[in-house]
Amino acid sequence: MYCIKCGVKLAESEHVCPLCGTKVFHPDFKRKENEYTYPKNEYPAQEMHPLGFPIFATACFLIPIIITLACDLRFSLAITWSGYVVGALLMTYVMLILPFWFRKPNPVIFVPCAFAAIGLYLLYIDLMVNGGWFLGFAFPTVTFFGVLTTAIVALIRYVKKGKLYIFGGGLIALGIFMLVMENLIHNTFTDDGFMGWSFYPMSALVLMGGFLIFLAICRPAREFMERKFFI
Numbered sequence: 001m002y003c004i005k006c007g008v009k010l011a012e013s014e015h016v017c018p019l020c021g022t023k024v025f026h027p028d029f030k031r032k033e034n035e036y037t038y039p040k041n042e043y044p045a046q047e048m049h050p051l052g053f054p055i056f057a058t059a060c061f062l063i064p065i066i067i068t069l070a071c072d073l074r075f076s077l078a079i080t081w082s083g084y085v086v087g088a089l090l091m092t093y094v095m096l097i098l099p100f101w102f103r104k105p106n107p108v109i110f111v112p113c114a115f116a117a118i119g120l121y122l123l124y125i126d127l128m129v130n131g132g133w134f135l136g137f138a139f140p141t142v143t144f145f146g147v148l149t150t151a152i153v154a155l156i157r158y159v160k161k162g163k164l165y166i167f168g169g170g171l172i173a174l175g176i177f178m179l180v181m182e183n184l185i186h187n188t189f190t191d192d193g194f195m196g197w198s199f200y201p202m203s204a205l206v207l208m209g210g211f212l213i214f215l216a217i218c219r220p221a222r223e224f225m226e227r228k229f230f231i
Contacts, residue, residue, distance in 0.1 A: 054100040061093050083128065091121045108154045115146030136188035144177055164222075168212030175205030 002009055003017040003024070010017060015024055065086050072082030094117040099105035119142045126134035148170060155166045182198035215222045 050103065051101070054097055057097045057100070058093075061089055061097070065089055083124065087121045087124050091117045108150060108157060111150045111153050112146055115142055115149070118142055119146075133188050137184045140184060141181060144180075148173055148177075162216065164212045164216035168209040168216065171205045171209030171212065173209075175202040175209065178202040178205070 003020065003022055005022040006017065006020045008017060008019045010024060016022070017024065068082045068085045069079065072079055095114040098113070099107075099110045119139065122138040122142065123134050126132070126138065152166055152170050156163060159166070178198040178201045182195070186195075215225060
């Protein structure tokens with residue numbers, strides 16, 4: 001027996017095509033019910049406790065943190081290099097594991113929390129090395145990316161339509177920020193003249209964002225792209 005839509009060969013017991021999801025139907029063919037390969041419900045699936053994964057992941061993060069601090073205190077009698085390792089682990093924990101402690105984590109809340117963790121870690125590094133680059137470069141850069149990402153996530157979550165406008169506007173904003181980033185790098189790290197490299201990524205991002213907005217406005221072009229790339 002074969003699927004009437006995609007032609008894939010089907011088992012006699014299958015009611016739906018596993019490839020395209022088309023219901024198996026033929027008016028002149030009466031399908032017989034074959035025995036299942038494996039007994040049904042012999043081994044019922046056991047649901048994992050909702051806090052099982054975050055507890056396990058927390059333990060996996062605590063072990064290297066404790067070992068790192070113990071080694072640093074043992075040989076250096078102070079927290080030196082271990083601060084960077086612990087900071088990186090805590091930042092990763094906030095970004096990847098913290099949302100799992102909640103039943104329905106809201107990305108609009110946890111995305112800015114993740115960027116706040118990145119900013120705090122960069123601030124710690126700046127203070128430890130006396131770099132003086134946090135306020136001049138890291139803080140405005142992390143703030144911009146945090147605000148932009150949070151805005152995109154919030155719009156996608158709460159606005160049902162207009163995703164092409166959202167992503168197009170995000171790309172254009174990111175492209176314009178390339179000019180700002182080059183100025184931040186120039187004023188914070190170098191005394192060289194304005195190089196102008198930011199015009200290249202800015203042009204590419206603005207063109208891509210403008211193209212997405214064009215697709216959102218022009219329905220025939222959007223439908224053509226959907227057919228072309230099977231979207």
